[in-house]
Amino acid sequence: xxxxxxxxxxxxxxxxxxxxxxxxxxxxxxxxxxxxxxxxxxxxxxxxxxxxxxxxxxxxxxxxxxxxxxxxxxxxxxxxxxxxxxxxxxxxxxxxxxxxxxxxxxxxxxxxxxxxxxxxxxxxxxxxxxxxxxxxxxxxxxxxxxxxxxxxxxxxxxxxxxxxxxxxxxxxxxxxxxxxxxxxxxxxxxxxxxxxxxxxxxxxxxxxxxxxxxxxxxxxxxxxxxxxxxxxxxxxxxxxxxxxxxxxxxxxxxxxxxxxxxxxxxxxxxxxxxxxxxxxxxxxxxxxxxxxxxxxxxxxxxxxxxxxxxxxxxxxxxxxxxxxxxxxxxxxxxxxxxxxxxxxxxxxxxxxxxxxxxxxxxxxxxxxxxxxx
Amino acid sequence: xxxxxxxxxxxxxxxxxxxxxxxxxxxxxxxxxxxxxxxxxxxxxxxxxxxxxxxxxxxxxxxxxxxxxxxxxxxxxxxxxxxxxxxxxxxxxxxxxxxxxxxxxxxxxxxxxxxxxxxxxxxxxxxxxxxxxxxxxxxxxxxxxxxxxxxxxxxxxxxxxxxxxxxxxxxxxxxxxxxxxxxxxxxxxxxxxxxxxxxxxxxxxxxxxxxxxxxxxxxxxxxxxxxxxxxxxxxxxxxxxxxxxxxxxxxxxxxxxxxxxxxxxxxxxxxxxxxxxxxxxxxxxxxxxxxxxxxxxxxxxxxxxxxxxxxxxxxxxxxxxxxxxxxxxxxxxxxxxxxxxxxxxxxxxxxxxxxxxxxxxxxxxxxxxxxxxxxxxxxxxxxxxxxxxxxxxxxxxxxxxxxxxxxxxxxxxxxxxxxxxxxxxxxxxxxxxxxxxxxxxxxxxxxxxxxxxxxxxxxxxxxxxxxxxxxxxxxxxxxxxxxxxxxxxxxxxxxxxxxxxxxxxxxxxxxxxxxxxxxxxxxxxxxxxxxxxxxxxxxxxxxxxxxxxxxxxxxxxx
Numbered sequence: 001x002x003x004x005x006x007x008x009x010x011x012x013x014x015x016x017x018x019x020x021x022x023x024x025x026x027x028x029x030x031x032x033x034x035x036x037x038x039x040x041x042x043x044x045x046x047x048x049x050x051x052x053x054x055x056x057x058x059x060x061x062x063x064x065x066x067x068x069x070x071x072x073x074x075x076x077x078x079x080x081x082x083x084x085x086x087x088x089x090x091x092x093x094x095x096x097x098x099x100x101x102x103x104x105x106x107x108x109x110x111x112x113x114x115x116x117x118x119x120x121x122x123x124x125x126x127x128x129x130x131x132x133x134x135x136x137x138x139x140x141x142x143x144x145x146x147x148x149x150x151x152x153x154x155x156x157x158x159x160x161x162x163x164x165x166x167x168x169x170x171x172x173x174x175x176x177x178x179x180x181x182x183x184x185x186x187x188x189x190x191x192x193x194x195x196x197x198x199x200x201x202x203x204x205x206x207x208x209x210x211x212x213x214x215x216x217x218x219x220x221x222x223x224x225x226x227x228x229x230x231x232x233x234x235x236x237x238x239x240x241x242x243x244x245x246x247x248x249x250x251x252x253x254x255x256x257x258x259x260x261x262x263x264x265x266x267x268x269x270x271x272x273x274x275x276x277x278x279x280x281x282x283x284x285x286x287x288x289x290x291x292x293x294x295x296x297x298x299x300x301x302x303x304x305x306x307x308x309x310x311x312x313x314x315x316x317x318x319x320x321x322x323x324x325x326x327x328x329x330x331x332x333x334x335x336x337x338x339x340x341x342x343x344x345x346x347x348x349x350x351x352x353x354x355x356x357x358x359x360x361x362x363x364x365x366x367x368x369x370x371x372x373x
Numbered sequence: 374x375x376x377x378x379x380x381x382x383x384x385x386x387x388x389x390x391x392x393x394x395x396x397x398x399x400x401x402x403x404x405x406x407x408x409x410x411x412x413x414x415x416x417x418x419x420x421x422x423x424x425x426x427x428x429x430x431x432x433x434x435x436x437x438x439x440x441x442x443x444x445x446x447x448x449x450x451x452x453x454x455x456x457x458x459x460x461x462x463x464x465x466x467x468x469x470x471x472x473x474x475x476x477x478x479x480x481x482x483x484x485x486x487x488x489x490x491x492x493x494x495x496x497x498x499x500x501x502x503x504x505x506x507x508x509x510x511x512x513x514x515x516x517x518x519x520x521x522x523x524x525x526x527x528x529x530x531x532x533x534x535x536x537x538x539x540x541x542x543x544x545x546x547x548x549x550x551x552x553x554x555x556x557x558x559x560x561x562x563x564x565x566x567x568x569x570x571x572x573x574x575x576x577x578x579x580x581x582x583x584x585x586x587x588x589x590x591x592x593x594x595x596x597x598x599x600x601x602x603x604x605x606x607x608x609x610x611x612x613x614x615x616x617x618x619x620x621x622x623x624x625x626x627x628x629x630x631x632x633x634x635x636x637x638x639x640x641x642x643x644x645x646x647x648x649x650x651x652x653x654x655x656x657x658x659x660x661x662x663x664x665x666x667x668x669x670x671x672x673x674x675x676x677x678x679x680x681x682x683x684x685x686x687x688x689x690x691x692x693x694x695x696x697x698x699x700x701x702x703x704x705x706x707x708x709x710x711x712x713x714x715x716x717x718x719x720x721x722x723x724x725x726x727x728x729x730x731x732x733x734x735x736x737x738x739x740x741x742x743x744x745x746x747x748x749x750x751x752x753x754x755x756x757x758x759x760x761x762x763x764x765x766x767x768x769x770x771x772x773x774x775x776x777x778x779x780x781x782x783x784x785x786x787x788x789x790x791x792x793x794x795x796x797x798x799x800x801x802x803x804x805x806x807x808x809x810x811x812x813x814x815x816x817x818x819x820x821x822x823x824x825x826x827x828x829x830x831x832x833x834x835x836x837x838x839x840x841x842x843x844x845x846x847x848x849x850x851x852x853x854x855x856x857x858x859x860x861x862x863x864x865x866x867x868x869x870x871x872x873x874x875x876x877x878x879x880x881x882x883x884x885x886x887x888x889x890x891x892x893x894x895x896x897x898x899x900x901x902x903x904x905x906x907x908x909x910x911x912x913x914x915x916x917x918x919x920x921x922x923x924x925x926x927x928x929x930x931x
Contacts, residue, residue, distance in 0.1 A: 109840065113838075113840065114725075114837075114838070114840065117837075121837075122840075125844055129844065129847055129848060129851065132848070132851050133851045133854075136851055136854065136855035137855070139862070140851065140854040140855040141854070142868075143854040143862055143864050143868035143869060144847075144850050144851060144854040144868070146864075146867060146868040146869075147850065147864075147867070147868065148850075266728045266729050267729060269726050269729055269838075269839045272839070272840075272843075273839060273842075273843045276840065276843045276844075276847075277843065277847060280847055
C-alpha cells in the first residue's frame with residue numbers, strides 16, 4: 001500500500017468539492033456567459049448534474065475492485081501492457097490538469113494583483129507548497145482542507161450576500177429566449193469541470209467507509225453546482241451577461257462593486273487569500289493523484305520519490321503550455337471540457353467498466369463451464 | 374526425614390560455594406563497581422562493607438556512617454544515611470532509642486544477636502512507617518541516595534532500609550505562570566510525593582494509577598505516569614510507556630527533557646505536549662482520559678496526547694459561567710490570529726494594497742509615515758525585535774528592576790523614537806496590539822511559537838504582500854496538519870473527529886450537556902455523567918389565591 005492513511009467520506013467529499021470548485025468559480029462564469037448569455041445560470045446547474053454519471057461510473061468500478069485505485073484495476077481489466085499504458089495516460093492527465101490549474105492560478109494573480117511579478121514566481125511557489133502537502137500525505141491534505149473549505153465557502157457566500165443590494169434581476173430575463181442550444185453549449189463547460197469528480201476513482205480505496213463514496217461525491221458535485229449557479233446569478237444580475245462575458249475573472253471585478261458604508265470596500269485581496277488557499281488544495285489533490293498513480297503504475301514502494309520530479313514537470317508545463325491568458329481562456333472554453341470528458345473523466349472509465357463487465361461475464365461463464373466439466 | 378533435611382541443608386551450603394568456585398576461573402568482566410563484590414564471603418562483615426561504601430561514594434561530606442553496638446555489646450550496627458535528606462529527629466527518637474540496651478521491650482523479647490537482629494529491629498522501630506530489606510549493598514546504596522537510611526548489622530548480609538526521607542521543600546503555592554481568578558490556588562511543587570498526594574486528593578478513585586519509572590543514568594529521576602486505568606486509551610498508554618522507557622540519558626533535570634525525547638516531531642516549532650503547573654488542570658486531563666507525566670524536581674507536569682487548540686483553553690473556562698467560557702474561547706481564537714498575522718498584514722497593506730484602507734485612514738497613516746527613513750518591513754521587523762528584547766529583559770531580571778526596564782524601554786525609548794521620527798505611531802500601535810495579543814494566549818509555549826513565526830510572515834509580507842502572507846500561512850497549515858501527538862492528529866478536533874468535539878474549540882459546553890468525553894481520545898469509557906440532568910423547576914402547583922389577588926376585601930372580616 002502506497003498510502004496508509006484513511007480519510008472519512010465527509011473529508012473526501014470536501015476534498016472533491018474543492019477540487020471542482022476552486023477554479024470553477026473564477027473562470028467558468030465568464031465562459032458560460034459568453035456561450036449561454038443570460039441563461040448561463042441554467043447551464044451552470046445543468047452542467048453540474050452531468051458530473052453525476054461520471055461519479056457513478058467510477059464508484060461502480062471502485063465497488064468491483066475494492067481497495068484498488070483506478071491505476072491498479074486498469075491492469076486487471078486491460079491486461080498488463082495496456083493497463084500500464086492506460087495508467088500512464090491517467091498520470092499524464094493529472095499532470096496536464098495540474099499544470100493547467102497552476103497556470104490559471106498564476107495568470108489570475110499576475111493579471112489581477114501583481115502584473116509586474118513574473119508568472120513563474122506564482123506557479124512555482126504554488127507547486128512547491130503543493131509538493132510539501134503531497135509529501136505530508138492524503139490525511140494531512142484532508143485536514144488542511146477542513147479549514148480552507150470553511151474559509152472559501154464563507155468568504156464567497158459573504159460577498160454574494162453583500163452584493164445583493166446591487167442585484168438587477170431583470171438581467172436574467174427572458175428565460176430560454178434563444179432555446180436550449182446556447183444553454184447546452186454552456187452546460188458542456190460546467191460539465192467539464194464537474195466531471196472532475198472522477199478523481200474519486202483515486203481517493204475511493206482510502207475512504208474509511210467506501211460504501212458512502214457515491215453520497216459524498218454527489219454532495220460535492222451538487223454543492224459546487226449550487227454555489228456556482230448562485231455565483232453566476234449574482235454576477236449576471238450585477239453586470240449583465242455581456243459584461244460578464246468580457247471580464248475574464250468576473251467574480252474578481254464583482255468584489256469591486258461591493259461598498260458597505262464606505263468602509264468595507266476593495267477587499268478583493270481578502271477574497272484572493274481564500275481563493276489562493278482553495279486552488280492550493282485543488283493543486284495538492286491533483287498532484288497527489290499524479291504522484292500516487294505514477295508510484296502505483298511503476299510498482300514503487302513509496303510515492304514520495306516521484307513527487308519532486310513530477311512537480312518540476314508540472315511547474316514547467318504550467319509556464320510553457322500557453323503563451324498568454326487569452327490562449328488559456330480559449331483552451332478552457334473550447335478544448336478542455338471535450339478533452340477531459342471524452343478521454344478521462346467519463347470516456348475511459350466507461351470503457352473500463354464495459355471491459356470489466358464483459359470480463360466478469362466471461363469469467364463467470366468460464367466458471368460455469370468448469371463446473372459443467 | 375532428618376537425613377533428607379540434612380542433605381538439603383548441605384546442598385544449600387554448597388550453593389554459594391559453587392558460585393565462588395566459578396569466580397576465579399572467570400576473570401572479572403564487570404568494572405570495579407561490580408556487583409560481584411557484594412557476594413564475597415565477607416559480604417556480611419561490617420567493616421569491609423563500610424570500606425566498600427567509602428570506596429564507592431568517595432569522601433562526601435554529607436555521607437554519615439554511624440557505627441554503634443547494641444545487645445550488650447554482642448551486635449555491631451551501622452547507620453548509613455545522607456545528611457540533609459533524612460529526618461534526624463525520626464532517626465534518633467524512633468530508630469536509635471528503641472535499639473538501645475535499656476529499652477524494656479528489647480530486654481523483654483530475647484537477646485539481640487547478629488542472626489536475629491534484623492527482624493527484631495524491624496519489629497521494634499514501629500514508628501518508622503516504611504521499612505524494607507535490601508539483599509545487597511548496591512540496592513541499599515540506591516535507597517540511601519534517595520534519602521532513606523540503611524541499617525547494617527555485622528554478620529548479617531541483608532540490610533534493613535528505613536524510610537526516613539525528609540528534606541527542605543517548597544510549600545504548595547499558587548502557580549505563578551497560570552493564575553486564575555476563580556479556581557483552586559494549589560500548584561505542583563518540586564517534590565513528586567507531594568504532587569501525587571495533590572492528585573490523589575482530587576481523584577479518589579481506585580482506578581487512579583501512578584506508575585513509577587526511573588530514568589536518567591546519573592540523576593536517577595523518578596517519573597510518574599498518572600492515569601485512570603479504565604479511562605486511558607491503552608494504545609496511548611503503551612506508546613507513552615515505551616517512549617519513556619527508551620530514554621537513556623545522563624540527566625533529567627526538567628520535564629522539558631522528557632517532552633523533547635518523547636514528542637512526535639522534535640523538529641517542529643510547535644509544542645506537541647502541553648504542560649501545566651495547575652493541579653486541577655492535570656486532574657481534568659486525567660479525567661478526560663489523557664495521561665499526565667510528572668517528573669521529580671519540577672513543578673511542571675506533561676499532558677499527552679495534546680491537540681493544538683488545547684493551548685487556547687484555560688482551566689477557568691470551566692469554572693466561570695459557560696457563556697463567559699464561550700466568549701473567552703472565541704476571543705482567544707481571534708487573538709491567536711492577531712498575534713500571528715497582524716504585523717504581517719499591516720506591512721502588506723501599507724506596502725502593496727493601500728487601496729484596501731479607507732482614504733482618511735490611509736492619509737493619516739501616510740502623513741505619520743512621512744519622516745520614517747526605512748520601509749515598513751524593516752520598521753516592523755525592527756520594532757518586533759525590540760519588543761522581544763524588552764520582554765526577554767523583563768523576564769530574566771529581578772521584579773524590582775523589571776519595572777525600570779519596561780519604563781525605560783517601553784515609554785521613554787518608544788516615545789522618543791516616535792518624536793524623532795524613526796518609527797511611525799501606527800507601527801507602534803500595531804506592535805503593541807500584537808504584543809498584548811500574545812500575552813492573552815494562556816499557554817506560554819504556544820504563544821512563543823507564534824511569536825517566532827511572525828518574523829518570517831512579516832518578511833514574506835514585505836516581499837510579496839498579502840500573497841506572501843497567504844503562502845506563509847499555508848506553509849504553517851501544511852506543517853500543522855502533518856503533525857501528530859501520540860498517534861492523534863495535532864489539529865484535532867477541528868480537522869479530525871466529530872462535530873461535537875469540534876464545537877468545543879469555540880465554546881465550552883455547559884456542564885449539564887457535557888455528557889461525553891472527547892471521542893477522538895477513544896477512551897474505553899466514553900460516558901462522563903448521566904445525561905439530561907439539568908435542574909428543571911417544577912411547574913407551579915395550584916395554590917390558594919391571596920385576598921389581594923382576588924380583590925375580595927371582605928374576606929378578612931368574615
